[in-house]
Amino acid sequence: MNGALREAAKGSPRNVKLARVHRFLALLYGLLPIPFLVVMAQDKVHLTALAIVGAIFWSLTGIHFLVSLGANDGKAWARVSSLVIGAVMLLGFPIGTVIGGFFLISAGWSWESDDITAQVQQTRIPQDATRRPLEEEYKGPLGACPNCSATIPLTSLECAKCKAIFGPESSWKVTPL
């Protein structure tokens, strides 16, 4: 891969939806305690509780905001954080479960890393994995397609190459090798 392409890929945002949901939660946790804080502030007895509520919610705001930035850059720590946060949120049925599930899927399966070589390998592996078993697992007798003479399993109902049909209704039969 040439340098210019690598630079372009590095600059573009990744995991856009995941980052957006993290930013949404950052905003939510930022605003949610405000009504409670206003009420609690009327009564000077609850100042400690007020400080604790504010600290908890606004720490969550900070965490989600940082993770959203990391997710945008495809940083590995943001992926781990999203998986951990997602697993914890699963417990908050029903809304937390939905968002947690989204985090696990986004960070687990459809994660876009900042490491371009790792990403190329990631997209290449599934293709090899699906192609290999077909060639290696079949041990039965082989035959030739009467139409295109491709080597296919003798019991094939359809030629994998030219799509000729060999079922009971067809006059074509696979020629034994």
Ligand SMILES: [Zn+2]
């Ligand atoms: Zn054929």
